[in-house]
Amino acid sequence: MSTTSDIYGESNTFSPTSVTIARNGTVTWTNGTGTAHNVTFAGSGAPANIANHSSGSNARTFANAGTFSYQCTNHSGMAGSVTVQ
Numbered sequence: 001m002s003t004t005s006d007i008y009g010e011s012n013t014f015s016p017t018s019v020t021i022a023r024n025g026t027v028t029w030t031n032g033t034g035t036a037h038n039v040t041f042a043g044s045g046a047p048a049n050i051a052n053h054s055s056g057s058n059a060r061t062f063a064n065a066g067t068f069s070y071q072c073t074n075h076s077g078m079a080g081s082v083t084v085q
């Protein structure tokens with residue numbers, strides 16, 4: 001299990017859609033599409049949401065164990081999850 005993971009925003013999907021990291025690990029979302037995406041978590045215990053952006057990378061550190069689902073609210077079905085062990 002890794003402590004870092006990279007997720008790429010592609011044409012209205014996240015890739016990979018699910019990752020597993022260690023507690024206190026970091027996930028970085030990179031958006032190279034030029035299209036506005038966001039990362040909006042469901043439930044509690046997740047880090048802060050990532051607001052709409054159309055380029056660049058945003059990292060979040062996960063302090064709590066669990067499975068955290070997220071979606072881009074701009075695009076139906078653009079979703080993923082981070083499992084923290």
Ligand SMILES: [Cu+2]
Pocket residue numbers: 012036037038072073074075078
């Ligand atoms: Cu999106």
